[in-house]
Amino acid sequence: MKIESVNLPVKEAKGHLFVNNEAQVYVVDGETFPAGFPFGGCQICGQHPSYQVMGDAAHVQEPCPHPDGITTTITLSVPSGKLLVSDDLRPVYNWPDDSPLHYNSVLGRARAIESMAAIGCAYGPASDRSLGLYRTDPDRYIIATPWIDFDNDETPSIPEDTLLADMCTDVWAYSIADYEHWILKGGDPETLDQGDTIVNVTPGTYRFIHHSGERGFDLDVDETVIFAHVEQIA
Known part of the structure; x- marks a missing residue:
């Protein structure tokens, strides 16, 4: 018996997003059988949907429940008027480690954002690039990575005087x-270091709109990459 494992292109994904848009199949003595999607399934919902092999391509059967990705919105109460901005506020804030959703999926990261918000922390996944909290208007902010054209003009795409806090991205996240x-x-103030910043804001409730889970969110663009919009709502 000859068994091979090969990948076929996905011709009909029904809103799912897969690494390289490929599905894995087994070929047993010339017959093809579905095996599964490698690398954690759909990058949005985390599912491993069933599919049919038709010709030289895979056709997904169940649609993705979030074909456009996920925009996650949370609120944070800031009665003190002081924001503690950091890359990592563990162990004071941490989401429970019992979620069935994989963090590598957009849905899993959205659940992590919501879990952290429920205990008082505006958490967000990021990349390993420079990241900052910038003021755009009174009581309005963005969490973003500025674009710099090093070939022609090294001026950042966001005015430097609007930067309120640099964020270390060693853990690919901010809190x-x-x-x-x-x-x-x-929390012990003695444990804060140069990577942590206290930012004075108007006391109140702030809304964080996280964009990194949206389909089409792209880090490799020649413009400012906005991970989240932040605004006072009450």
Whole structure:
């Protein structure tokens, strides 16, 4: 018996997003059988949908529940008027490690954002590139990576005087919390370092709209990449 494992192109994905848009199949003595999608399934919903092999391509049977990706919106209460901006506020804030959703999927990361917001932390996945909190208008901000054209003009695409906090991206994420709330939950100011910044804002409730889970979100563009919009709503 001869068994081979090969990948076929996905001709009909029904909204799912797969690495290289390929499905894995087994070829047993010349007959083709579905095997599964490699690398964690759909990058949006995390599912491994069933598919039919028709000719030299795979046709997905179940549609993705989030074909346009996910825009995750949360709120953060900041009664102290002080935002603690950091790359990592663990162990004071951390989501439970019992979610059945894989963090490598957009849906899994959206659930992590929501879980952190529920305990008082505006968390967001990021990349390993430079990241900052910038003021765009009174009580309005963006969390973004500026674009710099090093070949022609090294001026960042976002005015440098609007930068309120640089964010280290060693853990490919950022965390923002009300400074006094962080202390009440056990945070020790003596543990803060140069990678942590306290930003004064108008006390109130802030809405964070996270864009990194949206389909088409692209880091490799010659423009500012906005991970989240932030604004005071109450």
